[in-house]
Structure formats: C-alpha cells, structure tokens
Amino acid sequence: MKKFTFSFIFFVAISITGKAQDPHYEYEQIADSLFGLLDTSYITTGYHADRGIFFYNHKAFDGESNSQSMQHYGMFKSFIAGIYTSSISEAHQPNDYANWEDDLQSILHSGKTPLLFMHYRYQQFLEDSVTLFQYVNLMNGRLHDVAGSAGNAYSTENLVAIAAYAHKIIDTLNAVFKLPSDFVLGNTNKTIQQLEMDWDNGLGYQSFTLNEDIVVEWLNFGEKTVTLKVTYTDDTVVYAKFKLSLIDTQENSSAEKLANGAPGYDAIPDDRIYIQSGRSQNLGAMMEIEYGCGNHAITKPLIVVEGFNPAEFFDNPRGLVYRDFFLSIRNFENRDFINEFPLFTQLQEEGYDIVYIDFDQGAGDLRENAYVVMAVIDWVNEQKANNNSEEANVLLGISMGGVVGRLALLYMEDEAPNTHDVSYYISFDSPHLGANVPVGFQFMIEHLYYSETIGILRIRDFVPELEDAHNVLGYEGTKQLLRYSTVQARQDQSNDNIFNKRNWFTSQNEYTTAGGNLINSSHSSILSELNILGMPAETAENIGIANGNSDGDNQGFQPMSNIFSAFCDQTGGCLQVTWFNFNIRYDINVRALPNFSSNPSEIYNGRIWHRMFNSFNVNIAKRFVLEVENVRPYDNSPGGSYNVAMFGLDQIPFEIDNILDEFSFIPTASALNIQSEINNPNFTFNPALLVSNSQTNFDAIYVLDPSKYAPNAAPNNEEHTAFTPSNISAFETSMFPPVINDINTTPTIVSETFNFGRN
Template sequence: MNYSKTLNKKHQLVVLLTILISLCMAFSIYGQDFPQNNDMRKSLDFMFEHLDRNSVPKGLLRDYAVEYEDLDLFIGRGPLEDDNIGTVVRFGNLLKTISSSAVKEDPLEGLENSIKNIKRKNNSGELTLGIMLYEYARIKANALTDGLIRYENGQVYNTNKKESPYQSEFVFAGSCLETSTQQSNVTFSLPSALFLTNCKIKNLEIDFGTGFKNINPDKKVNANLKTGINKVIIRATLQDGQILSAHTIIQVENLVSEIQTRAITNKDSLIAHYSTTIQGQNYRGISTSAEVTISYAPGNYSLRKPLIIVEGFDPRVDAATPKGSWNFNRIKRESNIIALNKIYGYDIVYVDWVKSQEYIQANSYTLKSVIEWINSNKIGNETNVIVGHSMGGLIARYALKTMENQGVRHQVSTYVSYDSPHLGAHVPLGVLYAFHGILSFLEGHSVMDALINTFTPANAYIGLGKSMAYSTAAQQMLVHYVDPAGNYNNQEHIQWQNELKTLGFPKGDLGTSFKMLAVSNGSYSQVSVPPYYLQTSFSAGTDIGSTFLPRVLGLAVGIGLNDIVAGLLTVLPGRTSINGSFDIYPAHASGDLVTRIRLQYKKTFLWIVPISKNLFSYDKNYQGGLFYDTYPSSSYALIQDDQGLPITEKDKMGIPLIFDFGYDVKLSPRIPFVPNSSALAYGDGINIIPANFLSPPHGTSSPFGENYYTHSTTRSHSFFTDDALIWMIQRLSTSIVGPKVGTNGAQYSLSNTTGSVTWSSSNTSIATINSSGVLTVNGTGIITLTAKHGGNTYSQMIMVGMPRYILTASHEPGGYEINAECIDNQFKDYLSNLNGVLTYNWGVKYPSREIRWLEADVPSLKIDLRGQNERVIVYLEVIDALGNKSALQHIEINSQDVYVAENQNLYIDAQGVLYKENKTKYLYNSARLYISYRANIPDKYKEREWMATTTMVLKPFSVTSVVDARSGGPLIKNILPQDELDYIKNNSTNNQVYRYTLILLNYSSRAIQFVPVTFTYVTNI
C-alpha cells in the first residue's frame, strides 16, 4: 500500500476530525474491557474447565482469551500496514487479550499500578514507548479431527496423546504512547515496566526513518523527526534468530498552525493589553468567575468605548486547552472584530467563563459584576455594546434585565444576541439516548485504563460529552434532556423558560436609547433532513482503523455530542470480534425509532465452532409532538470551513472518516442545533406554536422586531460569520430616529444613510407611515415601523395612544404587592419591550400620614408591612413620554393576620414569677408564646413562604434580637431574657406595662405579621 500517501492525507485532517479519533480512546476509561465475569468469560471458563492447564505452553492459550484485537494482524512477520499500527488503544487491547488468555498466572498482574507510576511527559520532548512480545499457544486446526483433544457437551478434554494439541505463535506490537509532540528533537525511552515479554530477545532495535538503532529498557534514544507524521519501526531478534517487526507513529505538530484557528482569516491581530478575573455573586450557593481580556482601540490606553463579547457554553475540560475552545485568542484575528477595534474605535472586551456549565443565572451574576467593573473603569460618556454568542446571549439578556429591575444602570446601548437559544437548543433526542446507551455499556476497568489515563486526553473528551449532556446549563438550554439514568426529563428547561418568560428582555437604562439585534446562523431555505445521524454495521467495512490519528492540541471549536458518540465507537473491538449495529435517526413523527444499539461479541473456537454472546441491546423512540430535527436551525457540523459551512468533499476532509472505523459507519455531516425561531425569540418557549419554527417573525411577533439576520444557507452555530458581523456593524451606526410615542404627523428617519427609504407599518389599523416617514394615526396600540434601505431592513417599535390599566393587590411576605395590569390587548403583550415610553406615578397613603409619591418605569410596586391590620391606599397615574396622563385610580389594601397568638399579655410579680393572662403561674423556663394558623385562612398562607421560622423582637430597651419561632412559637425566656426579667422585677412600679413587638419572619427573613406582647408588673397577684 501507499503508506506515505495515506499518512499525508491524515495530516490534512482538521482538528475536529482528529478529536473524534482521540476521543474514542475514552471508551476504555469506562471499560472497553467486557468484564472478566461476563457471559463470554463464563462460557470460556466452562468450556476449558477440564483442560490440563499445565500442558499449555507459556500458560497462554488464545482459544481461552476474550479477544479484543485480532492477534493475526500482529504476528511480527506480515506487512506493516495501517491496520496493525501500534496505537495506545490497540496496544492496550492486545495486552488485555494476552491477560485474558492466561490459564494460570496472569503475566500482566500489577501492570496497571506500574503504568500509573510513569509520568506522562507531554510536549517535553521525551516520548514513551511500550513494547510487547509474547509467545502464546493455540489449539491446532487439526487437533479435534486427529483426536488430540475431545470436545463433548461444550467442553474440552485432553486425550493425553504424545503429540501436543498446541501450536506456538507470537504477538508483537509497539506503541508510542504520546501520539504527538510539538518538538522535532525528541528522546524515546522504554520504561522497563512497559517492556512486556515472555521471550528471549537477543536484540531490540528502533528506526525513525534514519536507520535502526539499539534500544534497551530504561535507556534513552535521541531522534530528529520531521514535521507531520513519522513512522517508527521496531525490530526484535530472538535468540533462535527469528526477526519480528512492528510499527507505530508519532506526529510532530506545529503548535501555531494546528491550534484551533479555523476562523482566522487575517494576518493582523488584536493585542491583549489588559486582563483580570472577576467574581460574581452567589446563585443558589454557586459562585462563578470570568477572565476578562481587553484590547484597546488604537490611541486608547484605557477603556473608553467598550464592545463586550460574551462567550457561550465552553467547558474547560482539557488540560491542553485550559481556556476552553472559545477565548480571546480565538477571535483576535477575525477581520471584522479587528475592524470594530481599529476602524470603528471599539475597545474589545472578551468575557471568558471559568465554569460555563454552571447555572446560567450564576454566570449572569458574574457578567453583572463585569459590567459594573467596566463602567467604574471607563473614561468618558460612551455607552457599551454587548455581543452574546450562544449561551452568552442568554447570560447577557439575564444580566441586563436583572440590573434594570434592580435599578442599576448598565450603560449598554446595543444588545446583540448571536445564535442564542432564547427558546431552547436542540441536540437530537436520538443522540442523547445514544450517549446514555454507550455510557451504559461502558463498565468495568482493565489494564487499558491506566494507559488511557496516563497517555491520552481521553478523560477530557468524555468529560466534555458529559458537560454537553448532563451539566446544569445544558439542562436549562436543551429542549430534550435524558438524565444519567436514561430518563427523559426536561423539567429544568421548562423551569428556566418560565423564568425567562417572566423576566423578559432588557429595555435599556431609563431615559436612554437602546436597541436589540439578533442573529441566527440558520437559514429559512428548505430543510434537508438526513436519513440518519449515525448508522453503523459491525459486520461490514474495512479493517483499516482511524485510531492511529494523532491526538489534537485541544478540544475543537464546534464539536458536538454526536461527534463524541461517533468517536466512542472507534475503539470497540474490530469486526472480527463484534457483530451488531449502532444507529441514530432523526424523528419525523411521534413514536419514531431514534436510537438502536445491538452489540454481540463473537469468537470462533477450534477454528470451526462459533461462539457468540449478546452484550447490549438498546432501543429508544421519539416522544412529543415537536419535531426539532425537521425545523430550520443552525447546525453543529462534523467539519466546516471558516464561515461555518459544512465540508463534505472527501478530498478536503482528508481521511474519509465514514469508512475508517473498521466498521461500515455512515455519519451525517451535521446535526441541527439552535432553531431559527429560538435565536429570534419567536414565541415564549412555553406555549409553543409549531408554525413559528417554519417562517421568520414579522412586526411585533419577536422582541427584536425585524432587527435580525438569518443566513441564505445554514451555518455552524460555533462561528461568527463575516456576513453576520458586517450586518451587525452596519446596525451599530444606523437606526430609526423618531418619537417612541407616535402621533399624527410624527416624523421618522433613518440615521447615517442617504437615498430613498421604504417605510411600512406592521398594523395599518393603528397607524400608517408614508414614503417620507410621516405617521398617520388610525387607532391605538403598539406597532413596528420598518425601514428598508440598500437591501437592509431596520425596525423600531412605537406606541400609539394610551393603554388602560386596572389595579390589583396582594398580601405578600414583607408587605404588599400592587400590579397595574393592562387591559388592552393591542398594548399589553408588547409594553415590556418599550423603554422610556411610560412612567408610573405611584402614591402610597398610610394611616395618619401624608401621601408619598414614587416614580417608576415598571407597572408594579412593593410596599413594606409596617404594622398590624393597617389600611393602606395606593394611587396610580400613568404618564407617557409626551406628558399625556391617564385618569388617577386607587386601590385600598388591608393586611391579613396569618396567625393567632396565645399568651400575648403576661404578668410578673415582685418575686419575678411569671403569670398567664388568667393570673395562673407560668413556668418561666418552658413558657412559650404559642402561634397557630388563624381559622379558615386561605390556602395560600399555608405555603412555605408564609411559615414563621424566626421572630424579630423589638423591645422597650435598646437591644433587638432574633429568636427561633419553630416548635409552636418562641419561648418566653428568649423574648424576655433573664436580665430583662430582673430589671422589670427590681425597677418597676405597680401596674407598669412593658410593650414588646414581635415580627414573625419567614425563611428568607421577610416579615409575615406583627404580634404585640405585653409584660405587666404587679406587686401582688
């Protein structure tokens, strides 16, 4: 074969394909070994139960082995081809096969511990070799027919003839355990713990392409390797003169050219001028942080005009890429990012998550801290632009809206959501089930584990798969979720979507201009649904494995869970050892088969007797009525160019991966990921309308209006495309100018443009707009004005007329909540998207106090609980941006007592004895103020938030305390400590009253109810 041609094609393979192969090695972490106590092992133990084990030469019998690799490929005398290259995976498989062939003592006992003691020397220039050479026995092909053994009732018996029933064979393999290096001048070492043999070897040699050199255990050999893939030949000469050969490979990688830079198109580069790490507030006890890198615009030496790029889901699970796949180095050479910096004068601020897989809310709190830090360090009055990619768009949305709700100014004028899953992301259900299925199959441990853990990044890749499938952030975003137990459960996603729906979108700081832009990397062109995502037949295909591809320098940008599942398959035993299928399908209808796994181990005994055992069977069907596999979406592509377009031409892909597993494997070049409707927030993610997936939003149907961009052809979710960035740059400087409250004759224009503009209204029954941008009012409501210029579309939402409200109020822990509910349908669904259009003027009147007026930009108000059974009147006047006012309305509120108290009025005599209200003695140390639910109380007050757990005690003395209120109510001795009791006893006059006020608090320390308690001093009772 043309070995060099094959290897040269491998060098052309982009990082993602390489990852799939490296990832496959992770299989053994969870037990590529079919455990020694499985059915096959038991069958072989039964079959050879009566064999005279002392008669087996070398104590190793191939017929007794569970074969994980085809030993016939590694005899040491055949041609050195792709299918017998010594990789870490194959080397481990061969060792396990030899280990399982031991009929007496295992020759590899203790090897795992020895391997763990060998330090992996990644990129140090020192490479580790493992070499195995074993002589083993095999029952002769004629042993049964010539009567050398008997086979009865499924068991083997010796016949004790003089002729041995065994023939001797060799297995010889070597592996360079570090599959790649960034240095050409290297040193090879062969630790004695990894020189494994039961043969007498006269000489051991190694050839790196410059001729053979002797190599001995624990001795080092220097080599100068070429860039690319190097073939290493190992030759062993036995004492009897036999010469055996094996080979392995090592790749010398160019760190600069091989690192994940598929989007780099410009030799120019941003400079990282400043970096810092910022910690966020806790969310549910979880605190996250972000590494912030800043590249100042030319001429700036401090922050003046920030453009904040917020990365998405990027778990840091690989030591080789400690910053994850997305980081400042990933975007610093993108031409349009450079243009934003050097032409438009933006200071690029990159936000890199340390723990992106945690709650989205937790990272949102961190982004809030980042924005506050930026604003405190910024010089001048420029506003911020924030671009959130993928999950980063959700984080930015949550952070900005939370800051607005808290009254914290974020100073952001433009929010760009780049392919962010506002309504959820989609990993095909079949892929999720397949990942669970393959992990369910991977169990047990073996010698192979130590090799994998020590010499490959397999743990990182399997960890990435688990992050994609099981992390909290993944659960929040994925419309489908299969938990580690294999159960379909998307409750975390539903809860998250409900929270997002309630939260809404940011509107901007009060009184400022604010725009929102959205990008979908999907297309509304016809969706081509593949017949399968993965289809595998283990009974077909070539024996040329792709597992000898070198490991990558880190996790690739754009790797998907489907890639990981496909990669895991490549280290299953070869087709000589396994039958079955592994298939993943898209769903077109409820009940469709989406995952099918059939794995069966096979072995031929005595050359003619077939043995097979079922290893694993797994079928899953689609449930639900939403068929995300068929909806227009961005994608995760198996391999893509620098604009996110999938590459399917085999000559550009390098190795044709789909034929290179050792099985017949067909892999779809991409899977759908973020539906266009999700990226454009077309809907609310809860009340899902299937038709919304199929066509773009118009008018007011999306909070982005028509300020969004979709592609003509589907792109990979992982990329900022040039087309989208150019579109974004145009919209940073161009927008519709005009009043947000529309009136007859109102004038609208398009900033920073020349030439004609085509205007339109989303609802002409409310208002029309002519070619000159002049508005004519026909009704009331909220509409979207659209301007088309130069092939681009711009939109702006405006309000026409004044909405009407009704007031509702409820008693809540801590006080009262008053809501102004809009009763006009043409307004109420869109008011939350308008900024600075309406002001809500609230008036609060407590008993015996003047009205206190409060101005707010939200139609809700919370006021404190101030006393028992108090009557409060709340007024509301709504004012629009033009000064128009609604009629004044009001609502009256009365607090509700949740609890009744017993022992509120107590007595103390001159001896300090405590008495109840009826003047009977009450033992001070056990006395209690009992509280219980009021009779016929509404059910809402029996919920957890109304449960009194502590009590704040307001005293006539200077000290305030908080005491436990559980177990029926607070103890009197905690309300009135001994020193206060003594004071009352010694310093009071007859009938003097001491008034205490107890505030019952819930678990979050919010006030539930005021309870007055009195202690009256009486000289004699």
Template sequence: MKTTLLYLMLLASLCLSAQQSTNTSFGTQMSSTFANLDKTRVPYGMLSDFSMEFTALPAFQGTLNDSSYVHPGTLKQLYKTLLFSRVTTSTQGFVPYNNFENNWENARKKKTIVLSGLFYRYSKFLDNAYPDKITISNNKIYDKYVNGIWQNPYHAQKAFAISPSTINYKSLDMLVKFPASLWYSNVGSQVQSIQINFNDGGGYQTLNPGHEKYIQYSSAGVKIWVYKLTLSTGEILYSHSKINVDMGISSRPYGSKTSHTGDRPGVDTLHFTATTPHLGKFGNATVLINYGNTVDQIRKPLIIAEGLDMGAVTSPEEPFGNSDIENFENTVLASDSEELGDIVNANEGILNDQEYDIIYVNWSNGTDYLQRNAYVLQEVIKWVNEEKAKVGSTTPNVVLGQSMGGVIARYALKDMENKGLPHDTRTYISHDAPHLGANVPLGYQFAARHGRSQYVQSPFQLLAGDVIVPLFNDGVGVSDYLELLDQPAAKQLLVQRVNTNYTSDNITHLEWQTELRNMGYPQLTERNVSIANGNQCAITQGFYPANTLLSINGFAKTGWLTDMLTNFTGYGVYANNAIFLAATIFTIEPGFLFGLLPGNSKLTADINIKALPAYGQTAQIYSGKLTFTKKLLWLININVNLTDRSFDPLPIPCLMIISLGELSLRVLQVPQ
C-alpha cells in the same frame, strides 16, 4: 457556533453513565471451552486466545509501524484486552479497569501532559497448536500428552505501549509527567529504563516512571514521540504516539508591564470571581485582553462571552480550555472581511488600526450553570467600566455572546438592569445563541446511550471483584466526556434529553427557560442584535422526516461510537465532520477512528438511526443489534449476541413560533 454546541451536546450524550447492561455470555462460553485446560501451565497466566480482543495485541509488540501509534483510546483498548486474557484470578500488574481510567483522569491538570503506559508478557497458542499440541472435542480444548509428556502449545508474547493524556496541546512548552502509579506491568523487574525522544531535537531522554521533564518546542506542528524501553536482557522495544502542538498564547498578568516573548499572540490575563453566588457557589473566569490602540489601557471594549467550553472536563491540560481568544480572532480573520479584521487585529505599520480592545471572558468551568457564569460576566463588565473611567474613556461597551455565551450575556445584562447596576453597554450581540435551547437528534441520543451502556464481564475476578469493562472505547477516548451531559449547562440547554432510563428528562431545561423568559432582554442598550448561522435561501438540512441519518450494516470495530460521530449528519455532514476531524491528527492512521481487531474476531453491527417522523406519526428512530464472533484455532466459533434494542420517539413539544421580544426575531422550533 450553534453547530459546535450541538456537536458537543452529542459528544456529551455519548458519555453519560447510562444504565449498565452487562453481557456474561462471552465469559460463560470461554470458561466452558477452556474448562479442561491446565491453566497453571499458561505462561504468565495470560492467554490472548482466551481474551475478548478490543484491539490487535500483535500490533504493539515493540516495533514501529503505521498501525502501532498509541493514543489514549488505544491504551485503554490494550489494557482491557490484556485484562481479559487472564486465565486465573492473579492480580499481578493489574488494577480494576475503573481505577485504570480514573487514575489517569485524576492526574491531569493544566500545562501538564501526563503519560500512562504498560508492558506485559502474555502467551498465545502456537500456529500449529492444533492438532500437534492440544486436542479438541465437542468444542472443548484439552492438553495433549505424547508418551506421557505434556506438549507445550504456547508461545510467549509481549505488549508495550505509552500514550500522552491528550492528542492536542495549545502551547510550545509543557511539563511531561510519568507518574509511577500509571505504569502497569506484570514483569516490572525486567525493565531497565525508559527513554523518550520528544521530537524536539534533544534525542532520547530518560524518563522513568515517577519522574517528570520540562519540554519546550521552537515551532508548532505534529510531534511524534518515540518511547524506548530497554530490558535488563538488553532487548529494546519501541512505542510511539502523535501530539499536535499548537503555538498557543503568550500571556502575562494584567498590570505586570512585562513584555511578551516569542512570536505567539500576546494577551494580558486577569482572574475574576463572582460576588453573587448561585446555589451557594461562586463562578470564576479568566479574562484575556488584546489591547486595541493603546497598550495597557482599555478605551473601547468589545467584551466576548465564550460559548460552551468542555475544557475543564475533557482537556484539563489546556491553559484556557478548548476555546480561547485565539480561536475567536482566527474565526473573525477567516471571514476575509477587512472591516471585521480591523476590529480584532492591527495591520503592521498602520497607526490606530485595531478598532477595539478585545476582552475575552474564558469560563473556568464552561459547562457550569448559566446563572453562575452570568454573575462572573457582571464582575467583568463592572471592572471594564472602572478601567475605562481611569483613562477618561466614555465609550460604551459592546457585549457579544457566542452561542451559549449569548444567552449568558443576555441574562447578565438584564439582571444588572433589574438590580440597578450600570452596564454601560451600547450594543448587545447574540451570536447564534440557543435562546430556546439546543437540539440533538433523538436517534443519535438513543444510539449513544445504548452503545455507552454496553459492558462485558470477564470469567475471572480481580481483587475479589468482577471484571466488568465497557464494550466500546473510542479512539479519542469517549470516557474523557464522562457524565458531560449531566453538567449543568447541558441540562439547562438541551430541549430533549434522553436519560439513563431512555426516557425524557427536561425538568432543568424547562425551569431555566421559564426563568430566562421571565428575565427578558436588556432594555437599556441602544441596540440588541441577533446573528444566526443559517441559510437564507431555503436550503434544507438535507433530510426529511423519518429519513435515515446513519446506517451501519456489517463489520464494526471497537471504535464504533467514534464511527457514529463522524457520520453525524443531523445538522450538516461537512460542518460536524470538520469539527470532529479537526480535533485529531490521527484520522489517516489505521486504528484511530476504528479500533483494530485481529482477523479471528469480528464485531457485527446493524445500526439504524432515523430522523423523527412527521408530526402526529410514530416510527422507529433507532435500532441497534451487535454480535461478537471469535474463532478459536480457526475451528471453534464463539458467538455472542451482545445486544438488540430499538426505540420510538419520545413525547416532544409541538412546533412553535415564538417571538424573541426585543430581538424582533421569529424562530421555528423544530424538536429534532
């Protein structure tokens, strides 16, 4: 559980808006090389040879193959490449890149899949453009005339792609929307219709921009959506994407007495709002209830406080965020323990077999202030006690907090005691909770900050503004995690946090730790239990001070940040890779983890991430050098040194042995 939290913190560090470093060298070199070319003759005012290619445009010309699957990251890479191919200040079919991203993000909401797509016509140099149709002198390109007749060196091309807003969805039914504002084209008048085969047995269904359609599947699994674009000329182009559809949860409002439908796990739901504000705002949560031995009655409650849930930020489509009661129960059942299984699941045909009523507290904002969610948990506990009293149950509660939820539950219970409010809790269980804070290796934080801060500028403005886009764009859409590290929970929990200036910013964490330490632990429970995911056999994390955690030396791709994630070894290769890879179904597809680049473009990376040196010593923990090379017409080299930075460790706390009070647990805090 804590491993998951640490991984999510790393994801967050990837996406915080760092100090922007904009490289203008590429645009300057391209402007010089193409300065003498008559750009008014370039078809559609777009030339792929002029662009910084973030992905391979030829893979998306309307035919289906293993390299042409489109996910959110792919669509962003395509749009950036096309945006940079403009050889004039024409705005036809384009919006600023920030608008492209923000329009999509703002349209996302629960139980809805939002499509975005593009269709552009552009041009490229013919294979025999040089020397037959252009001339080159001193690395500059000129138009060629033969007997006063201009030689056309261009070949018309097309790019078509559509993507859903997410690659995973936990429900068999969904609303698919295709807002007109999310369809981009410089030749929109040529489009006759768009049809989609949702892989639901219904064949192609018309869904033009500005329309929506309700889709329902009979089974879970990987669904391949095929998009069919019909042009006014009769020409047909195709695009496709994959989405992993999970069965999800069948839910009904608490007290409705209606039956659950289908084979999906059934729960009752009830929304809660805190009555105590924190910093002027009230927290919210949805409780998911899986009854034990008596349906519609709570008699023996096990209250689960969920951990860090980024769903409100990264997966707004999901009804219950990134984690829910189904994840919890599946984890318990995966233990193969019959005793644990009986807590959350009844064996068919055995009377009174499920031991507890599961009350799963699903935060509306799983990255909010810990105090705010603690106050919501207090309302849930009070309600559970009232429900027990209605049916005559005197069984005290068991409150289990997962990861961050363990800290929230501790705060909630002790605060109730301080206020004289009965929580009627027999056992408080802290499951792998970061009571002292969470640690993400500083080398990874520096790398994430460095990579995320790299921007490049196009030679031509758009709408009277400079065209500046992020250099890296991951397959899973790193921008989905934008500013997550600035979310309150992350700032409160992260022990060492690298800010946008590449310095330490731990004020919020220290303030929280002081408040939590002064709060203490619940005193009116019979037992406080701590469970830590770890190893009791003296097996280390697999590295030592100053060891190399990641080294990339050679050609990279525009999905480099994802590459870094999949090699995140700071807390165990298998665990972290499993978390990341489980989030996607595209890992076997070329171009998912690594953005595809055409053969004439290369991104060279020299990246080294190391563990902290031994205490009292100083050594470099991160260095990153990136170079982009583009070969025009296999003759002209465009070489751009994008960035070259390195960092030593920040000042960090000493190693400490701290007593956790009533938990009777001693912990060695390692600031790596």
C-alpha cells in the same frame, strides 16, 4: 513454516461442531469450549494469549528497544482487556479498576499527567505450525493435547507498554508527569532497580522514581517519542515507548506581532489575559484581546461572549475558538460576500477593541459563566477609566453566549445598578427558550457510549468521538440549554441505569423505554429564571438575531424522517478493531421527532453485537428502542441549522447508509424569545410587527430575509451564528455611526453653522 492464524483454527472448530448459526454465546463459554481440554500446566504465567482478544498487535510491544510506540491511553486499556480475556482461571472483572478514571482525572486536574506501565508475561502457541501440531490437534470442534506427546506447544512472551493518560500538550514546552505505583501492572514478580526516561528533548535517559513529580522541558513543539527503560534487580532490561504531541496554537506570538508593528486585526490576539470569577473558585476565562487603532490599551470595547464551546472534549486547544470567530468575520467580507458587507473593515476603522471571552468551562453551568462575564465587564470598565475613555461597551453574545451575557447584565443591574455600561446587547442566534439536538442522536450516543466489549474495554476506548460526544451531552451547560435532554430526563425519572452498563454478554436482546416528558429539570430551572428576570433594562437597545426564517420553512425533511441509519453484518467487514478476525456489527436507525401526539413514536432502534472469528455473534449491548410522545417537532423546524459533524457523528467509523446533513439547532422562536410560539415551532410571523405587537421583549430583531440575498438565492435557513446579509444591519445600526453627509447629502445652514452630519 509459520503457524495458521488462530482465527483459522477457531473457524475450523466451529465448522466441525456446526454451531455457525446466529446464537448469542458468551465469550468465556466459547473460549472454554475450544481450549478447555488442553493441559494448562504449561501456561505458567496464567495467561494464554491465543484465547484472548487483543484490539491491537500486542506482539509488537515485546519490551525490546525497537518495539512500537503506544499511541494513546485507549490502546493501553485494550491490552489490559486482552490480558484479562487470556486468563485461564477466573477472569478479572472490570470493577477491579472501577476507580481508574476518577484517580487518573484527579491527578490530571492537579496539573500532572499520569503515566501507566505494564509488564506481563504470557504464553502463546508456537509460531511453527508443524511443531505445534505435534502437540495439539483438533477433534470434534475442540483442541486436544496429542496423546503421548511430551513437548511444550507454547512459547513465553513479554507484553510491555507505557501510556500517558493525556497525549497532547497545548501551548507549552513544559509539563509535569507522574507514574503512580498503583498504575504499575504485571505478573513478573520482578523488582525494579532503576527507571529511566528519554523524553526526546536531547537530554537522553533521565532517572526518576515511582510516585515523584517528573518535570520535563522541551526546546520545540511537535511529536515526541518518549522511551522508558526499566532495569530489574536480575539485570534484565525492557523498553516501552509512547507518543506525545506538543501543539502550538499561538504561532507568531502576540508579543512578536506587536513588536513587529503588524497593522490591523488578525487571528492572533494582541494580548491574552486570564481573569478569575469573583464568585466561583478555580473558574474563570482567558480574554483574547485585539486592540483597535493600533493602540495597546482598551478604549472602545466590543465584548464577545463565546458560544457553546465543548473544546475541552474535542482536543480543540484554547485559542482556536477565538480564531474561528475572527476568521468568520473576515471571511464574511473577503470571501463569502466580497466587498458587499465590510463588517471586518468597519470594526477596524471604528477602532473597536475586541475582548473575546474564552471560558475555562465552555460547556459549564450558565450561571457560573455569567459570573465570569461580570468579572470581565468590571475589568474592562476599569481599563477604560485608566485610559480616560468614556465609550460605552457593546456586548455580543454568540449562541450560548447570548444567554450567559444576558444573565450577567441582569445580575449586575440587580446587584449594582448602572455599572455595566453596556449600550447595545446583541444576542446572536441564542437559545433563550432552549436549543435542540435530535433526541434520537442523543440516545444513540449514549447507547454506543455504554456498550462494552471484553473486560474493562469499551467501544468508546477505540472510538474516541463517542467519549467526546457523550461528555458534551452530560455537562451542566448542555442540559441547561437543551429543551430535550435524554441524559437529564433519565436522571429526573430515576432511570439512569437503563443501559445496564455492566451486563455486556446477555441473552436478553431488547429494551424499550418510553421517552415520557423530555423537558428536563436543568433547562426548566434556567428558563424560569430568565422569564422572571426579563431583558436588561439599562442598555440602550437589546437586539435579537435569528438565523432561521419567519415563513415556517423547514430544514428540508419532515417529522419522523430517517435522519441516520447504519447497518453492517458482513463477514470481514464493519468496524474491524482487532488483531485477530473480530469485528463489531451494528444495526442502527434514528428518526426525527414526530409532530405533537400522545401516541408513542419510535425514533431510535439500535442493536450492536460482536462477530467473533466469522462464526459467533455475541451481544455487546442490548437492542434499545426509544419511543417518545407529546414532543414538538424541533428537528426540522425553522431555525439556525447545525451540522451533525459538530458532534463527531460523521467520524464514527461505521458504514453509514444515511446521515442528516443539518438540523434545527436554535429554533427561530427561541432565538427571538417568542414565548407564545415555542410550542409551535413551525409558526409564521411578520418580522416588522413582532416587536410592536409585544411578541418578543427584544427592542429590535433580525431574521432571515431572502431579499437581502438578491440577486442570489437565499437558503431556507442560515447556518447557526453565520454572519449573513440578513443580519449585518444589526451591527451597522448599533455599532457604526452614519458617515458624514450620509444623512445630509448637501450642506445646510442652521443658525449660520454648517452641519455636515447629524442635526
């Protein structure tokens, strides 16, 4: 007969004591109350697993050859948390491992993937409940040893696990690993005699030692199950496994494509060349090159500067962003508006060589990436000279790329006039006056990110989307682009520790912080520089494209609208994350920015707590309330719209009651650099007069034009950086010359010379 689940025992204990109300108990107080009277002399390992919290089934990692595989690093950390909460003595504190992330990142950045290994021995209650209750009983809500019993109520088990800090390997069949001795954890006091690893590459077990570089090669891509075999000097052997994913983003390589003579453009670049920044060490970009006219040399360049690209945070391998760009052009012609706007075909027929810049740090400092663009332009011009081409460059900056490209051209004009050879600079829905991500969303991401559970385990360890989203908000490029940044604003106000990261079980349940001035210093600095430098002066034309409208039409909701809400306080429901009956409860509400007012407005109210064993609530983090004042209603303003899914919010495994589909990411005033109206984001204007009235320093602008969609209905605002009927003319007028006889439909005689084209 199997034992009752521990959650049942705990539930009975709480029921008897009558403490099933809603107080906030510290976890250790609860565990000590239930287990504190037991004789611990049988807990020889120092760890009693039944009092611990394990977020995954630790029993499946028992060191046997058929044990389960570790899926990711977060699972490994959860086992550490489980071990610490199982301790019968003073619990280890998370700051014992405060330098873990820095050390692991350091190894990873050196080109090696760090490994971590644990082997812990622990005690747990006997599985047979009949035998168990001969030694342990429950009285008055507490566990007691049965008087006069002389048996052992516990079995001794192994927890053996190995994990790779990064479990994805991109576009290579070779990798280097390292198992540092500092990351070999355990309490067995055994001495390792031999370490062997089967890398699932057909070579069987290969010996290695601690702290050495382990060079591994595979024959094919796909998921691999790697098995560690540890032999101790007492001849005991344990096994541990982990998963690796070898991902090929360049199926059908460029070399193969060229060798097969594949005609025309496709989503697989003809060439991939890395270029180093001339200013910053260890910074550069991969140039994804698609040659025009079936040639293998650059003669007519279209330089595309990628937009904001947090790919390094979302496991989006290099190359996929270029592929997305390319497919967006092709789908515009072949799917969205079939045979109406042949942009894809025209690019090919005109023989443009596409040079797509994929930055090393797609969310990095805008100035640093501008230096990379300068290096690319120099390289392109050198290639043109070698190929005897006198064609000028066209530079297309997508979103953030429009700002970075603008800086690069301005820097080149200042340092070495008449060298960039760019005729048309096209800014595609770029945030010249700043981008917008709802402040309430930003604050929610930070609140969830800093919410801790037990020991060193955090919510973000088992909800990786939080890690991704938080990293995106914290990078320099993000802070430079956002008009309102909660991360930078807190740093500017020396209020960077409001989330009280290390104080997770607390009776205090509320913290209110005023937003104050959310225009952050990083954004103000880059904005000031752009305003001083102006627009490139050596181009033939500077073109600004906005995906927003000119009529003041909003995104379909009002200021202070509820744009996200999630609530769950159900028994057995919510975010179930444990092997036992333990889950996370939440009550979160996010509102859009208000209209400008000096009165504080609440745009975030969130509380997160544990429900343990269906009986106790324990705070993970305080309730946080964010109030703002003197802000502009950018969330619903006219502009290129962005889907919340891009920040991973739809992937957070919450019971979401309401979530906004789209918000204004690049306000129209920002995309068109209308400085006089950026504080009035819902303004209206006549696009035909904007340039002539000097409201913008672009030479030509394109904005959502409903007439271009006829006979179909136009959206209120277009998707950010979408190729649409409204903006296709920006490319046609700048990049494609008129077709013969488009100007003169009938040949005319001029000085006895037939002229079928331009005068």
